[in-house]
Amino acid sequence: MPLKVYIVGAVTGLDPEEVRAKFMSAEERLKRMGFVPVNPVNHVEEGTGWVEAMKICIPLLVSCDAVFKLPDYEYSKGSLLELTIARNLEMNEFIDSHIKQR
Template structure:
């Protein structure tokens, strides 16, 4: 019986070589034990000093020869992994996850309404629009009964930051016209059970 060939995809940029190598190696070990033929892009022979575009071209060539893709838990923080996932979905490959993405409809609504991908909600950017997106994300998660601790873990911020965003949401909504417009657009998309356009990914 032919082995399913599976490609590992996840964050590299922003991590040390030791960190991302450990993530990919651990996944490769697990998947091999499960009977997959594992394709680890870290073994593709491309010099890490090569431009990002050249690395992605080499990685995509590997992906095209696979039956499935395995998304590491941090894939949402990576432009390359996000692109690889979209290509895999477009080709009809099986998409497996180390950890299922949470609250995808909220992430989609914020992306469509505010053009802010989830990785910028996670990043510690102080840009006004990114802070607004973080506040709106925390607000909608909290409305669903998600604990402050769980929101903090998902967004990689401490609980005091999430508490601050949750407290500030109400005032921003009342007195900040720009924030209110963004928040209302996100809420409308969620209430309409937004479906993701083909050119929008999370």
């Protein structure tokens, strides 16, 4: 069974179109590699407050086997929270260099 991989990256305060583009690009690349991506941008409506977004995202995260960290993850409070949870659950972590461009 393919791994479910949650995409982690900065969202808050960024241009919504750029956020969607980077998350969708990661989703497509993960699919091509045979993973089942879980893209939080597909589950949280634009304009949702941070706390409400985390209440949606955290259950999605814990349903996954691994996380894929976008290059800007370290600048995001939400991403750092998600990674803290993932690490405590001993989930695998992938970064951009682990997923070949295709």
